[in-house]
Amino acid sequence: MKVVTGATMQLMDKRTIEAFGISGLTLMENAGRRCTEAIMAEFGSVSFRKAVILAGKGNNGGDGYVIARLLMEQGWDVRVFIVAGSDEIAGDAAINLQRLDTEIVTFCPVTETLCQCVTSLANATLVVDALLGTGLKSEVRGVYAEVIDIINVCGKPVFAVDIPSGIDAGSGKVLGKAVRAHMTVTFAAAKLGNVLYPGAELGGRLLVADIGMPAEVVTEAAGFEFVDYDAAQMLLQPRRKQAHKGDCGHTLIIAGSTGKTGAAAMSANSAVRAGAGLVTVAIPASLNAIMEVKTTEAMSLPLPDADAGFLGEAAYDPIMAVAAGKASVAIGPGISRNPSTSVLVQRVVNDLDQPLIIDADGLHALSENREVLLHRKSSVVILTPHPGEMANLAGITTAEVEKDRIGIAGDLSAKYNVILLLKGARTIIATPDGEIAINGSGNPGMASGGMGDVLTGILAALIAQGYAPFAACKLGAFLHGFSADLVAAEKGEIGISAVDVQEWLPYAFKKLSREALPMHF
Numbered sequence: 001m002k003v004v005t006g007a008t009m010q011l012m013d014k015r016t017i018e019a020f021g022i023s024g025l026t027l028m029e030n031a032g033r034r035c036t037e038a039i040m041a042e043f044g045s046v047s048f049r050k051a052v053i054l055a056g057k058g059n060n061g062g063d064g065y066v067i068a069r070l071l072m073e074q075g076w077d078v079r080v081f082i083v084a085g086s087d088e089i090a091g092d093a094a095i096n097l098q099r100l101d102t103e104i105v106t107f108c109p110v111t112e113t114l115c116q117c118v119t120s121l122a123n124a125t126l127v128v129d130a131l132l133g134t135g136l137k138s139e140v141r142g143v144y145a146e147v148i149d150i151i152n153v154c155g156k157p158v159f160a161v162d163i164p165s166g167i168d169a170g171s172g173k174v175l176g177k178a179v180r181a182h183m184t185v186t187f188a189a190a191k192l193g194n195v196l197y198p199g200a201e202l203g204g205r206l207l208v209a210d211i212g213m214p215a216e217v218v219t220e221a222a223g224f225e226f227v228d229y230d231a232a233q234m235l236l237q238p239r240r241k242q243a244h245k246g247d248c249g250h251t252l253i254i255a256g257s258t259g260k261t262g263a264a265a266m267s268a269n270s271a272v273r274a275g276a277g278l279v280t281v282a283i284p285a286s287l288n289a290i291m292e293v294k295t296t297e298a299m300s301l302p303l304p305d306a307d308a309g310f311l312g313e314a315a316y317d318p319i320m321a322v323a324a325g326k327a328s329v330a331i332g333p334g335i336s337r338n339p340s341t342s343v344l345v346q347r348v349v350n351d352l353d354q355p356l357i358i359d360a361d362g363l364h365a366l367s368e369n370r371e372v373l374l375h376r377k378s379s380v381v382i383l384t385p386h387p388g389e390m391a392n393l394a395g396i397t398t399a400e401v402e403k404d405r406i407g408i409a410g411d412l413s414a415k416y417n418v419i420l421l422l423k424g425a426r427t428i429i430a431t432p433d434g435e436i437a438i439n440g441s442g443n444p445g446m447a448s449g450g451m452g453d454v455l456t457g458i459l460a461a462l463i464a465q466g467y468a469p470f471a472a473c474k475l476g477a478f479l480h481g482f483s484a485d486l487v488a489a490e491k492g493e494i495g496i497s498a499v500d501v502q503e504w505l506p507y508a509f510k511k512l513s514r515e516a517l518p519m520h521f
Protein backbone atom coordinates (compact mmCIF):
# COMPACT_ATOMS: atom_id res chain seq x y z
CA MET A 1 0.00 0.00 0.00
CA LYS A 2 1.29 3.41 -0.98
CA VAL A 3 1.80 5.98 1.77
CA VAL A 4 2.50 9.68 1.27
CA THR A 5 2.98 12.76 3.42
CA GLY A 6 0.24 15.38 3.69
CA ALA A 7 2.41 17.76 1.68
CA THR A 8 2.74 15.22 -1.14
CA MET A 9 -1.02 14.67 -1.13
CA GLN A 10 -1.52 18.37 -1.65
CA LEU A 11 0.81 18.22 -4.68
CA MET A 12 -1.15 15.22 -5.95
CA ASP A 13 -4.43 17.16 -5.60
CA LYS A 14 -2.85 20.06 -7.48
CA ARG A 15 -1.55 17.83 -10.30
CA THR A 16 -4.94 16.11 -10.64
CA ILE A 17 -6.70 19.44 -10.94
CA GLU A 18 -4.19 21.25 -13.15
CA ALA A 19 -2.82 18.49 -15.41
CA PHE A 20 -5.88 16.25 -15.68
CA GLY A 21 -8.67 18.79 -15.49
CA ILE A 22 -10.46 17.03 -12.66
CA SER A 23 -11.87 19.76 -10.45
CA GLY A 24 -11.33 20.06 -6.72
CA LEU A 25 -15.10 20.07 -6.40
CA THR A 26 -15.29 16.66 -8.09
CA LEU A 27 -12.58 15.28 -5.81
CA MET A 28 -14.42 16.64 -2.79
CA GLU A 29 -17.72 15.16 -3.98
CA ASN A 30 -16.03 11.77 -4.48
CA ALA A 31 -14.33 11.99 -1.08
CA GLY A 32 -17.63 12.76 0.65
CA ARG A 33 -19.39 10.02 -1.30
CA ARG A 34 -16.82 7.38 -0.32
CA CYS A 35 -17.14 8.42 3.33
CA THR A 36 -20.93 8.25 3.14
CA GLU A 37 -20.75 4.77 1.61
CA ALA A 38 -18.48 3.65 4.44
CA ILE A 39 -20.87 5.12 7.02
CA MET A 40 -23.86 3.45 5.35
CA ALA A 41 -22.03 0.12 5.26
CA GLU A 42 -21.39 0.40 8.98
CA PHE A 43 -24.55 2.12 10.27
CA GLY A 44 -27.07 1.91 7.42
CA SER A 45 -29.15 -0.72 9.17
CA VAL A 46 -29.64 1.10 12.51
CA SER A 47 -33.17 2.39 13.02
CA PHE A 48 -32.37 5.81 14.55
CA ARG A 49 -29.92 7.56 12.24
CA LYS A 50 -28.55 10.87 13.34
CA ALA A 51 -25.13 12.18 12.35
CA VAL A 52 -23.42 15.12 14.04
CA ILE A 53 -20.78 16.54 11.73
CA LEU A 54 -18.05 18.71 13.21
CA ALA A 55 -16.40 20.72 10.48
CA GLY A 56 -13.37 23.00 10.30
CA LYS A 57 -12.97 25.95 7.99
CA GLY A 58 -11.00 24.16 5.25
CA ASN A 59 -11.58 21.40 2.70
CA ASN A 60 -11.71 18.69 5.35
CA GLY A 61 -14.81 20.53 6.55
CA GLY A 62 -15.90 20.67 2.88
CA ASP A 63 -15.87 16.86 2.76
CA GLY A 64 -18.03 16.99 5.88
CA TYR A 65 -20.66 19.16 4.09
CA VAL A 66 -20.81 16.65 1.23
CA ILE A 67 -21.30 13.85 3.76
CA ALA A 68 -24.07 15.90 5.42
CA ARG A 69 -25.92 16.34 2.11
CA LEU A 70 -25.57 12.70 1.06
CA LEU A 71 -26.62 11.34 4.46
CA MET A 72 -29.70 13.60 4.38
CA GLU A 73 -30.54 12.14 0.97
CA GLN A 74 -30.44 8.75 2.69
CA GLY A 75 -32.97 9.96 5.26
CA TRP A 76 -30.57 10.71 8.10
CA ASP A 77 -31.12 13.45 10.64
CA VAL A 78 -27.97 15.59 10.25
CA ARG A 79 -26.55 18.47 12.27
CA VAL A 80 -23.43 20.37 11.18
CA PHE A 81 -21.37 22.43 13.63
CA ILE A 82 -18.66 24.56 12.05
CA VAL A 83 -15.77 25.67 14.24
CA ALA A 84 -15.39 28.98 12.38
CA GLY A 85 -17.34 32.03 11.35
CA SER A 86 -19.42 31.94 8.15
CA ASP A 87 -17.06 34.44 6.47
CA GLU A 88 -14.09 32.07 6.94
CA ILE A 89 -15.38 29.35 4.60
CA ALA A 90 -14.17 29.69 1.03
CA GLY A 91 -13.67 27.82 -2.26
CA ASP A 92 -15.05 24.32 -2.77
CA ALA A 93 -15.99 24.06 0.89
CA ALA A 94 -18.13 27.22 0.61
CA ILE A 95 -19.86 25.83 -2.51
CA ASN A 96 -20.77 22.65 -0.65
CA LEU A 97 -21.85 24.57 2.43
CA GLN A 98 -24.29 26.57 0.29
CA ARG A 99 -25.86 23.30 -0.85
CA LEU A 100 -26.95 22.57 2.73
CA ASP A 101 -30.17 23.66 4.38
CA THR A 102 -29.10 26.53 6.66
CA GLU A 103 -31.30 25.12 9.44
CA ILE A 104 -28.98 22.19 10.04
CA VAL A 105 -25.86 24.37 10.23
CA THR A 106 -24.54 26.12 13.35
CA PHE A 107 -21.39 28.25 13.44
CA CYS A 108 -19.37 27.81 16.65
CA PRO A 109 -16.36 30.11 16.33
CA VAL A 110 -15.92 30.51 20.09
CA THR A 111 -16.20 28.29 23.17
CA GLU A 112 -19.46 29.88 24.36
CA THR A 113 -21.23 28.64 21.23
CA LEU A 114 -20.36 24.95 21.77
CA CYS A 115 -23.20 24.00 24.17
CA GLN A 116 -25.64 23.31 21.31
CA CYS A 117 -23.13 20.92 19.83
CA VAL A 118 -22.84 19.01 23.12
CA THR A 119 -26.64 18.79 23.41
CA SER A 120 -26.97 17.56 19.84
CA LEU A 121 -24.38 14.84 20.40
CA ALA A 122 -26.40 13.33 23.25
CA ASN A 123 -28.73 11.39 20.93
CA ALA A 124 -26.43 11.04 17.89
CA THR A 125 -25.80 7.69 16.18
CA LEU A 126 -22.33 8.79 15.21
CA VAL A 127 -20.06 11.81 15.04
CA VAL A 128 -18.13 12.76 11.92
CA ASP A 129 -14.75 14.41 12.49
CA ALA A 130 -14.21 16.82 9.58
CA LEU A 131 -12.33 19.44 11.57
CA LEU A 132 -8.76 19.22 10.28
CA GLY A 133 -7.10 17.10 7.62
CA THR A 134 -3.84 17.43 5.74
CA GLY A 135 -3.97 21.21 6.20
CA LEU A 136 -3.09 20.98 9.92
CA LYS A 137 -0.11 23.27 10.41
CA SER A 138 0.36 23.81 14.13
CA GLU A 139 -0.63 22.66 17.61
CA VAL A 140 -4.38 22.48 18.07
CA ARG A 141 -5.54 25.02 20.65
CA GLY A 142 -8.59 27.01 21.73
CA VAL A 143 -12.00 26.13 20.39
CA TYR A 144 -10.64 23.37 18.09
CA ALA A 145 -9.03 21.67 21.09
CA GLU A 146 -12.27 21.94 23.04
CA VAL A 147 -14.25 20.36 20.22
CA ILE A 148 -11.73 17.50 20.07
CA ASP A 149 -12.27 16.95 23.81
CA ILE A 150 -16.03 16.97 23.26
CA ILE A 151 -15.69 14.34 20.51
CA ASN A 152 -13.42 12.14 22.62
CA VAL A 153 -15.73 12.05 25.64
CA CYS A 154 -19.08 11.89 23.83
CA GLY A 155 -19.13 8.09 23.83
CA LYS A 156 -20.41 7.86 20.24
CA PRO A 157 -18.73 6.07 17.34
CA VAL A 158 -16.35 8.54 15.69
CA PHE A 159 -15.80 8.54 11.94
CA ALA A 160 -12.72 10.51 10.86
CA VAL A 161 -12.52 12.14 7.44
CA ASP A 162 -9.05 11.60 5.90
CA ILE A 163 -7.18 11.57 9.22
CA PRO A 164 -8.19 12.11 12.86
CA SER A 165 -8.06 15.85 13.53
CA GLY A 166 -4.91 16.83 15.39
CA ILE A 167 -2.71 14.14 13.82
CA ASP A 168 0.14 15.44 11.69
CA ALA A 169 -0.30 13.74 8.31
CA GLY A 170 3.47 13.71 7.75
CA SER A 171 4.51 11.98 10.98
CA GLY A 172 1.57 10.47 12.86
CA LYS A 173 2.33 12.71 15.84
CA VAL A 174 -0.35 14.37 17.92
CA LEU A 175 -0.11 18.14 17.52
CA GLY A 176 -1.40 19.19 20.92
CA LYS A 177 -4.61 17.20 20.93
CA ALA A 178 -6.18 14.65 18.56
CA VAL A 179 -9.46 12.89 17.91
CA ARG A 180 -9.71 9.19 18.75
CA ALA A 181 -11.70 7.63 15.90
CA HIS A 182 -13.25 4.22 15.39
CA MET A 183 -12.78 4.40 11.68
CA THR A 184 -10.99 6.62 9.16
CA VAL A 185 -11.56 6.89 5.43
CA THR A 186 -8.53 8.44 3.77
CA PHE A 187 -8.30 9.49 0.14
CA ALA A 188 -6.27 8.22 -2.84
CA ALA A 189 -3.35 6.97 -0.70
CA ALA A 190 -2.76 6.53 3.01
CA LYS A 191 -0.94 9.37 4.73
CA LEU A 192 2.06 8.67 6.97
CA GLY A 193 -0.12 9.92 9.83
CA ASN A 194 -2.60 7.11 9.14
CA VAL A 195 0.01 4.37 9.50
CA LEU A 196 2.60 5.66 11.97
CA TYR A 197 1.92 5.68 15.70
CA PRO A 198 0.22 7.24 17.57
CA GLY A 199 -1.85 8.38 14.57
CA ALA A 200 -2.36 4.79 13.39
CA GLU A 201 -3.94 3.80 16.69
CA LEU A 202 -6.07 6.94 16.99
CA GLY A 203 -7.51 6.43 13.50
CA GLY A 204 -9.06 3.03 14.23
CA ARG A 205 -9.91 0.94 11.18
CA LEU A 206 -8.43 2.47 8.02
CA LEU A 207 -10.00 2.46 4.58
CA VAL A 208 -8.22 3.97 1.59
CA ALA A 209 -10.82 5.30 -0.86
CA ASP A 210 -10.49 5.90 -4.59
CA ILE A 211 -11.66 9.46 -5.24
CA GLY A 212 -10.95 9.43 -8.98
CA MET A 213 -7.36 10.60 -8.87
CA PRO A 214 -5.58 9.27 -12.00
CA ALA A 215 -3.50 6.15 -11.29
CA GLU A 216 -0.33 7.79 -12.58
CA VAL A 217 -0.70 10.66 -10.11
CA VAL A 218 -0.75 8.12 -7.30
CA THR A 219 2.02 5.85 -8.62
CA GLU A 220 4.36 8.67 -9.63
CA ALA A 221 4.06 10.58 -6.36
CA ALA A 222 6.98 10.42 -3.94
CA GLY A 223 6.03 8.05 -1.17
CA PHE A 224 6.65 5.05 0.99
CA GLU A 225 5.65 1.42 0.84
CA PHE A 226 3.49 0.09 3.65
CA VAL A 227 4.13 -3.63 3.98
CA ASP A 228 0.78 -5.14 4.84
CA TYR A 229 -0.51 -8.68 4.38
CA ASP A 230 -1.12 -8.23 0.64
CA ALA A 231 2.29 -6.71 0.00
CA ALA A 232 4.06 -9.43 1.99
CA GLN A 233 2.12 -12.10 0.15
CA MET A 234 3.41 -10.76 -3.17
CA LEU A 235 6.98 -11.09 -1.89
CA LEU A 236 6.71 -14.70 -0.76
CA GLN A 237 8.23 -17.08 -3.29
CA PRO A 238 6.86 -20.59 -3.66
CA ARG A 239 9.40 -23.35 -3.13
CA ARG A 240 10.24 -25.69 -6.01
CA LYS A 241 8.67 -29.12 -5.56
CA GLN A 242 12.08 -30.80 -6.15
CA ALA A 243 13.85 -28.51 -3.67
CA HIS A 244 16.58 -30.02 -1.51
CA LYS A 245 18.43 -28.48 1.38
CA GLY A 246 21.27 -27.36 -0.87
CA ASP A 247 18.81 -25.17 -2.78
CA CYS A 248 17.63 -23.38 0.34
CA GLY A 249 20.94 -21.91 1.40
CA HIS A 250 23.40 -22.44 4.20
CA THR A 251 23.56 -19.58 6.66
CA LEU A 252 26.27 -18.94 9.24
CA ILE A 253 25.34 -17.23 12.48
CA ILE A 254 28.17 -15.92 14.65
CA ALA A 255 26.70 -15.25 18.05
CA GLY A 256 26.60 -15.93 21.77
CA SER A 257 28.71 -15.46 24.88
CA THR A 258 28.40 -16.50 28.49
CA GLY A 259 24.94 -15.52 29.70
CA LYS A 260 23.70 -14.96 26.16
CA THR A 261 23.59 -18.40 24.58
CA GLY A 262 19.84 -17.90 24.22
CA ALA A 263 20.40 -15.13 21.67
CA ALA A 264 22.55 -17.45 19.55
CA ALA A 265 20.08 -20.31 19.88
CA MET A 266 17.05 -18.18 18.97
CA SER A 267 18.78 -16.74 15.91
CA ALA A 268 19.82 -20.20 14.75
CA ASN A 269 16.49 -21.87 15.50
CA SER A 270 14.60 -18.99 13.86
CA ALA A 271 16.73 -19.38 10.74
CA VAL A 272 15.65 -23.04 10.70
CA ARG A 273 12.00 -22.04 11.18
CA ALA A 274 12.33 -19.43 8.41
CA GLY A 275 13.34 -22.07 5.92
CA ALA A 276 17.15 -22.03 5.69
CA GLY A 277 18.44 -25.25 4.13
CA LEU A 278 21.28 -25.49 6.63
CA VAL A 279 22.25 -23.42 9.65
CA THR A 280 25.63 -23.29 11.36
CA VAL A 281 25.90 -21.37 14.59
CA ALA A 282 29.45 -20.39 15.52
CA ILE A 283 29.95 -19.84 19.25
CA PRO A 284 32.78 -19.67 21.82
CA ALA A 285 34.10 -23.21 22.43
CA SER A 286 33.24 -23.28 26.14
CA LEU A 287 29.57 -22.81 25.23
CA ASN A 288 29.44 -25.60 22.68
CA ALA A 289 27.99 -28.22 24.99
CA ILE A 290 25.02 -26.04 25.95
CA MET A 291 24.55 -25.02 22.32
CA GLU A 292 24.35 -28.66 21.26
CA VAL A 293 21.38 -28.94 23.61
CA LYS A 294 19.70 -25.68 22.64
CA THR A 295 19.83 -26.31 18.91
CA THR A 296 18.98 -29.55 17.19
CA GLU A 297 18.70 -28.92 13.46
CA ALA A 298 21.39 -26.22 13.45
CA MET A 299 25.02 -27.34 13.59
CA SER A 300 27.18 -25.70 16.21
CA LEU A 301 30.76 -24.69 15.48
CA PRO A 302 33.03 -24.13 18.50
CA LEU A 303 35.44 -21.23 17.96
CA PRO A 304 38.57 -20.39 19.99
CA ASP A 305 37.43 -18.89 23.27
CA ALA A 306 39.08 -15.59 24.21
CA ASP A 307 38.46 -16.27 27.88
CA ALA A 308 35.41 -17.51 29.72
CA GLY A 309 32.84 -17.70 26.96
CA PHE A 310 33.45 -14.91 24.52
CA LEU A 311 35.15 -14.56 21.16
CA GLY A 312 38.33 -12.65 20.36
CA GLU A 313 40.64 -12.20 17.42
CA ALA A 314 41.76 -15.84 17.54
CA ALA A 315 38.38 -16.68 16.05
CA TYR A 316 39.07 -14.58 12.93
CA ASP A 317 40.76 -17.27 10.78
CA PRO A 318 38.26 -20.05 11.55
CA ILE A 319 35.37 -17.65 10.84
CA MET A 320 36.81 -16.63 7.48
CA ALA A 321 37.34 -20.29 6.62
CA VAL A 322 33.87 -21.48 7.61
CA ALA A 323 32.15 -18.47 6.00
CA ALA A 324 33.49 -19.39 2.57
CA GLY A 325 30.60 -20.50 0.40
CA LYS A 326 27.89 -19.60 2.90
CA ALA A 327 24.84 -17.91 1.38
CA SER A 328 24.57 -15.41 4.23
CA VAL A 329 26.32 -14.55 7.48
CA ALA A 330 24.66 -13.01 10.54
CA ILE A 331 26.83 -11.60 13.30
CA GLY A 332 26.10 -10.05 16.65
CA PRO A 333 23.28 -11.61 18.70
CA GLY A 334 24.56 -11.99 22.26
CA ILE A 335 28.17 -11.90 21.07
CA SER A 336 29.17 -9.53 23.95
CA ARG A 337 30.76 -6.13 24.08
CA ASN A 338 34.19 -7.31 25.16
CA PRO A 339 36.81 -5.12 23.49
CA SER A 340 38.45 -8.13 21.82
CA THR A 341 35.07 -9.31 20.53
CA SER A 342 34.39 -5.86 19.08
CA VAL A 343 37.73 -5.91 17.25
CA LEU A 344 36.90 -9.36 15.88
CA VAL A 345 33.50 -8.16 14.65
CA GLN A 346 35.06 -5.14 12.97
CA ARG A 347 37.64 -7.29 11.16
CA VAL A 348 35.10 -9.87 10.08
CA VAL A 349 32.64 -7.23 8.82
CA ASN A 350 35.49 -5.54 6.99
CA ASP A 351 36.72 -8.68 5.24
CA LEU A 352 33.80 -11.01 4.54
CA ASP A 353 32.26 -10.72 1.11
CA GLN A 354 29.07 -12.71 1.84
CA PRO A 355 25.74 -10.91 2.43
CA LEU A 356 25.89 -9.77 6.08
CA ILE A 357 23.21 -9.20 8.69
CA ILE A 358 24.55 -7.30 11.68
CA ASP A 359 22.59 -6.96 14.91
CA ALA A 360 22.84 -6.24 18.62
CA ASP A 361 26.41 -6.33 20.03
CA GLY A 362 27.65 -6.49 16.44
CA LEU A 363 26.17 -3.02 15.94
CA HIS A 364 27.85 -1.85 19.13
CA ALA A 365 31.19 -2.92 17.67
CA LEU A 366 30.47 -0.95 14.50
CA SER A 367 29.48 2.14 16.51
CA GLU A 368 33.05 2.12 17.79
CA ASN A 369 34.49 2.01 14.27
CA ARG A 370 31.97 3.08 11.63
CA GLU A 371 34.69 3.35 8.98
CA VAL A 372 34.57 -0.43 8.66
CA LEU A 373 31.22 -0.06 6.91
CA LEU A 374 32.77 2.16 4.27
CA HIS A 375 35.73 -0.13 3.61
CA ARG A 376 34.01 -3.50 3.78
CA LYS A 377 34.05 -5.98 0.90
CA SER A 378 30.47 -7.26 1.08
CA SER A 379 28.05 -5.59 -1.32
CA VAL A 380 25.03 -6.50 0.83
CA VAL A 381 25.02 -5.36 4.45
CA ILE A 382 21.85 -5.21 6.51
CA LEU A 383 21.91 -3.43 9.87
CA THR A 384 19.02 -4.12 12.25
CA PRO A 385 19.26 -1.60 15.12
CA HIS A 386 16.62 -0.79 17.71
CA PRO A 387 16.36 2.95 18.42
CA GLY A 388 19.12 2.87 21.09
CA GLU A 389 21.54 1.06 18.78
CA MET A 390 20.55 3.41 15.97
CA ALA A 391 21.36 6.39 18.19
CA ASN A 392 24.84 4.95 18.87
CA LEU A 393 25.42 4.31 15.18
CA ALA A 394 24.32 7.80 14.20
CA GLY A 395 26.02 9.54 17.15
CA ILE A 396 22.77 11.13 18.34
CA THR A 397 20.28 10.52 21.16
CA THR A 398 17.49 7.94 21.13
CA ALA A 399 14.97 10.79 21.43
CA GLU A 400 16.39 12.33 18.26
CA VAL A 401 16.03 8.97 16.47
CA GLU A 402 12.41 8.67 17.59
CA LYS A 403 11.64 12.20 16.39
CA ASP A 404 12.44 11.33 12.77
CA ARG A 405 12.74 7.57 12.34
CA ILE A 406 12.34 7.63 8.57
CA GLY A 407 14.76 10.51 8.00
CA ILE A 408 17.49 9.10 10.26
CA ALA A 409 17.19 5.58 8.81
CA GLY A 410 17.33 6.96 5.27
CA ASP A 411 20.37 9.14 5.99
CA LEU A 412 22.39 6.37 7.62
CA SER A 413 21.47 3.89 4.90
CA ALA A 414 22.76 6.26 2.21
CA LYS A 415 25.84 7.28 4.19
CA TYR A 416 27.09 3.72 4.73
CA ASN A 417 25.51 2.09 1.66
CA VAL A 418 23.63 -0.45 3.79
CA ILE A 419 20.05 -1.55 4.18
CA LEU A 420 18.94 -0.07 7.46
CA LEU A 421 16.14 -1.82 9.30
CA LEU A 422 15.15 0.38 12.24
CA LYS A 423 13.10 -1.69 14.65
CA GLY A 424 10.11 -0.50 16.65
CA ALA A 425 6.34 -0.22 16.35
CA ARG A 426 6.29 0.27 12.55
CA THR A 427 9.78 -0.92 11.66
CA ILE A 428 11.36 1.25 8.97
CA ILE A 429 13.44 -0.29 6.18
CA ALA A 430 15.62 2.12 4.21
CA THR A 431 17.78 1.42 1.16
CA PRO A 432 20.76 3.48 -0.02
CA ASP A 433 18.88 4.55 -3.16
CA GLY A 434 16.16 6.17 -1.10
CA GLU A 435 13.44 3.55 -0.94
CA ILE A 436 11.56 3.38 2.34
CA ALA A 437 9.25 0.61 3.52
CA ILE A 438 7.18 0.61 6.70
CA ASN A 439 6.24 -2.69 8.26
CA GLY A 440 2.59 -3.08 9.15
CA SER A 441 2.60 -6.21 11.33
CA GLY A 442 3.37 -6.80 14.99
CA ASN A 443 1.95 -5.93 18.39
CA PRO A 444 3.09 -4.60 21.78
CA GLY A 445 3.57 -8.16 23.04
CA MET A 446 6.84 -8.07 21.09
CA ALA A 447 8.33 -5.64 23.59
CA SER A 448 10.41 -8.36 25.24
CA GLY A 449 13.93 -9.73 25.05
CA GLY A 450 15.00 -11.98 22.21
CA MET A 451 12.64 -10.67 19.53
CA GLY A 452 15.55 -9.09 17.64
CA ASP A 453 17.48 -12.38 17.68
CA VAL A 454 14.51 -14.05 16.01
CA LEU A 455 14.42 -11.35 13.31
CA THR A 456 18.15 -11.80 12.65
CA GLY A 457 17.61 -15.51 12.09
CA ILE A 458 14.68 -14.85 9.74
CA LEU A 459 16.68 -12.39 7.65
CA ALA A 460 19.70 -14.70 7.49
CA ALA A 461 17.44 -17.52 6.30
CA LEU A 462 15.60 -15.44 3.67
CA ILE A 463 18.83 -14.09 2.21
CA ALA A 464 20.26 -17.62 2.18
CA GLN A 465 17.19 -18.76 0.24
CA GLY A 466 17.93 -16.23 -2.47
CA TYR A 467 15.55 -13.36 -1.67
CA ALA A 468 16.86 -9.99 -2.84
CA PRO A 469 18.05 -7.98 0.20
CA PHE A 470 15.28 -5.34 0.28
CA ALA A 471 12.60 -7.97 -0.37
CA ALA A 472 14.09 -10.16 2.37
CA CYS A 473 13.93 -7.27 4.85
CA LYS A 474 10.34 -6.38 3.98
CA LEU A 475 9.15 -9.97 4.05
CA GLY A 476 11.25 -10.82 7.11
CA ALA A 477 10.01 -7.86 9.13
CA PHE A 478 6.43 -8.64 8.16
CA LEU A 479 6.72 -12.37 8.98
CA HIS A 480 8.33 -11.55 12.33
CA GLY A 481 5.44 -9.30 13.35
CA PHE A 482 2.82 -11.48 11.71
CA SER A 483 4.03 -14.53 13.59
CA ALA A 484 3.73 -12.52 16.82
CA ASP A 485 0.23 -11.44 15.75
CA LEU A 486 -0.75 -15.09 15.30
CA VAL A 487 0.66 -15.90 18.74
CA ALA A 488 -1.23 -12.92 20.22
CA ALA A 489 -4.47 -14.06 18.58
CA GLU A 490 -4.05 -17.39 20.35
CA LYS A 491 -2.47 -16.45 23.68
CA GLY A 492 -3.02 -12.70 24.08
CA GLU A 493 -0.34 -10.06 23.85
CA ILE A 494 1.12 -10.15 27.33
CA GLY A 495 3.68 -12.83 27.97
CA ILE A 496 4.50 -13.62 24.36
CA SER A 497 8.07 -14.90 24.25
CA ALA A 498 10.56 -14.68 21.41
CA VAL A 499 10.57 -18.48 21.22
CA ASP A 500 6.79 -18.38 20.73
CA VAL A 501 7.34 -16.11 17.73
CA GLN A 502 10.10 -18.39 16.47
CA GLU A 503 7.88 -21.47 16.76
CA TRP A 504 4.91 -19.81 15.03
CA LEU A 505 6.96 -18.86 11.97
CA PRO A 506 5.89 -21.87 9.87
CA TYR A 507 2.23 -20.94 10.51
CA ALA A 508 3.01 -17.36 9.46
CA PHE A 509 4.51 -18.63 6.20
CA LYS A 510 1.53 -20.91 5.69
CA LYS A 511 -1.05 -18.16 6.28
CA LEU A 512 0.80 -15.88 3.89
CA SER A 513 1.17 -18.45 1.17
CA ARG A 514 -0.98 -18.22 -1.98
CA GLU A 515 -0.27 -21.86 -2.67
CA ALA A 516 -2.89 -24.49 -2.00
CA LEU A 517 -1.81 -26.98 0.63
CA PRO A 518 0.10 -29.90 -0.92
CA MET A 519 -2.07 -32.88 -1.80
CA HIS A 520 -0.86 -36.30 -0.73
CA PHE A 521 -1.73 -39.32 -2.84
Ligand SMILES: NC(=O)C1=CN([C@@H]2O[C@H](COP(=O)(O)OP(=O)(O)OC[C@H]3O[C@@H](n4cnc5c(N)ncnc54)[C@H](O)[C@@H]3O)[C@@H](O)[C@H]2O)[C@@H](O)CC1
Pocket residue numbers: 010013024027028029031056057058059060061062063131132133134135136137138139140141144161162163187211
Ligand atom coordinates in the same frame (compact mmCIF):
# COMPACT_ATOMS: atom_id res chain seq x y z
N1 LIG B 1 -8.52 19.20 -3.74
C1 LIG B 1 -8.17 18.92 -2.53
O1 LIG B 1 -7.23 19.52 -2.02
C2 LIG B 1 -8.94 17.90 -1.76
C3 LIG B 1 -8.91 17.95 -0.38
N2 LIG B 1 -9.66 17.12 0.36
C4 LIG B 1 -9.80 17.36 1.80
O2 LIG B 1 -9.19 18.55 2.16
C5 LIG B 1 -8.33 18.37 3.27
C6 LIG B 1 -7.25 19.39 3.23
O3 LIG B 1 -7.90 20.64 3.20
P1 LIG B 1 -7.21 22.01 3.57
O4 LIG B 1 -5.90 22.10 2.90
O5 LIG B 1 -8.21 23.05 3.27
O6 LIG B 1 -6.92 21.92 5.10
P2 LIG B 1 -7.75 21.37 6.34
O7 LIG B 1 -9.19 21.35 6.04
O8 LIG B 1 -7.08 20.15 6.77
O9 LIG B 1 -7.43 22.50 7.40
C7 LIG B 1 -8.34 23.55 7.53
C8 LIG B 1 -7.79 24.84 7.93
O10 LIG B 1 -7.32 24.78 9.24
C9 LIG B 1 -6.26 25.67 9.41
N3 LIG B 1 -5.40 25.16 10.46
C10 LIG B 1 -4.18 24.57 10.35
N4 LIG B 1 -3.71 24.20 11.55
C11 LIG B 1 -4.65 24.55 12.44
C12 LIG B 1 -4.74 24.43 13.85
N5 LIG B 1 -3.76 23.87 14.57
N6 LIG B 1 -5.83 24.90 14.47
C13 LIG B 1 -6.83 25.46 13.75
N7 LIG B 1 -6.80 25.62 12.42
C14 LIG B 1 -5.73 25.16 11.77
C15 LIG B 1 -5.59 25.76 8.08
O11 LIG B 1 -5.11 27.06 7.92
C16 LIG B 1 -6.68 25.41 7.10
O12 LIG B 1 -7.18 26.59 6.50
C17 LIG B 1 -7.90 16.93 3.18
O13 LIG B 1 -7.52 16.41 4.42
C18 LIG B 1 -9.17 16.28 2.64
O14 LIG B 1 -10.04 15.97 3.71
C19 LIG B 1 -10.63 16.24 -0.28
O15 LIG B 1 -11.79 16.98 -0.42
C20 LIG B 1 -10.16 15.75 -1.61
C21 LIG B 1 -9.73 16.87 -2.50
Ligand SMILES: [K+]
Pocket residue numbers: 060129130131132133160161162163164165
Ligand atom coordinates in the same frame (compact mmCIF):
# COMPACT_ATOMS: atom_id res chain seq x y z
K1 LIG C 1 -10.42 14.93 10.17
